[in-house]
Amino acid sequence: MSADREPLGLFPLHTVLVPGASIGLRVFERRYLDLIRDCGREGRGFGVCLIMEGQETGAPATAAAFGTEALIEDFGTGDDGLLLLRVRGARRFHAGRVRVRDNGLQVAEVEWCAPDPDDELRPEHSLLATLLEGLLEKAGGEHHLAPHARRDEAAWVGWRLAELLPLAPAQRQWLLQLDDPHRRLDHLLTLLH
Template identity: 65%
Template sequence: MSDDGQLLPLFPLHSVLVPGAALGLRVFEPRYLDLVRDCGRSGGTFGICLILDGEESGAPASPAAYGTEALIEDFDRDADGLLSLRVRGARRFRVHSTRVRDNGLVVAGIAWQDEDPRVRLLPEHALLAELLRRILEHAGAAVSGVPKARFDDAGWVGWRLAELLPLEHAQRQALLQEADPHRRLQQLLEFVS
């Protein structure tokens, strides 16, 4: 791990973003509009963390200890005139401290987590790769932007399943917190069985 003590603004949600996954956001609160403007000006990013206590709007929420960096891929105005963002999950991070700015934005002191090593899928997880292949074939164009398929890569298979399977937030959060791709796949195997 590196970059201890880096500050990252947070966008807490009742959702978990995993590396490589796409997520749509509607932005209307001034603190998050300011955040998006600042990211646009500086080329910066923000973090998405699962809300442990609180709501997505109003008073600042308490974020989970692990989150994912969000890269803005696209933006527009929706029919209601609200800012609509499409973000993609990048690096995982661990939150070690938080503070709340005057505008209510939560800023975290974070440590970036190591990227997954590129490791081959174990034979006991081959069923998961086949499940993912079928999900992607069935979904077709509905899962636009899925990174280039790597069905032999344990990390890639795990993150795509974590993104696409109908998991509970706590299950997806547990996967996000797991550093080992093989253990992550084992958890997924237990979830689907």
Template identity: 65%
Template sequence: MPEAGAPLPLLPLQAVLVPGAGLDLRIFERRYLDMVRDCGRSGSGFGVCLILEGSETGAAATPAAFGTEALIEDFGSTPDGLLSLRVRGRRRFHVLRTRVRDNGLLVADVEWREDAAGSPRLRPEHALLAELLRRILLQVAGEHAEPAPLLFESAAWVGWRLAELLPLEMRQRQALLQDDDPHARLQRLLEAIAAEG
């Protein structure tokens, strides 16, 4: 059974953050500056959810029911004086209920989601996806340059890296995020690639 956690502040975005992926953010609204300050003091993260209705600024947006905890890796300021953050996706969660604080910050009670089978090995029918990921990483390198060979045998890791790096529509990435089965995620990816071909 997934564990329930303490209330999690949410940052609804026009983006889907998956576990292990990096994301650059610019923060300027007071409610989110306060959230970042609190996260920095406590060493905790915040939730990133895809916006279903509304926008990233102004009134609280309606977030998707599944999101990913974001941990702050680095921060600085932009040339125009805004706070810049580099965050990394950690754990997936399911929103049970939300409330809006006086400052407009959306806070959720969540249950943490884990892959149904832990971190199973890649199945033979998905070996092509591991090879595709190797080729993509050779081209983009960056933060994933030369990963440990054993990672390419992990169904969860291969699926999340492809979900991060492939040019998917937001609804496709969100569907992958909501799936607890790493093999089902890989199958969805295989079908999406075949449909494009």
């Protein structure tokens, strides 16, 4: 992790956003509307962290220390007038000190985790590539259309499985916290057994 810390607004959720994954959000609380407005104005993302204690609405929740930067890809308004966002997971981060603004928004001092290395899948993880291939065939979607070479990348295979497998949020959070893509794949193998 880098020694430089920078402030990042947090959007705690009962889900884990992993790098490369896309999720939809409905935004209605003033603190998050302010956050989205600021992100749009500054051309930056916000942090999504798993809620460890508390709720998504109301009083600020206790969030996990590791999270993922969410970049806004699309937005609109739902039939109910609420702001709808489509965000994509980008960089992982570790949150240090967290301050709560007057409007209830949590802002953390974050250190960005090192990017995943461009390592190839190891032979002991070939079963995971086969499993991912089957999931992508059934699920279709954007990742099914990704270049076939991506299916040989250790980090990409690990993140797609973390996204697509029916894992508990705590299991996804554990995978998010691992820096080594091969350890991530080892852990996925243990979860499958």
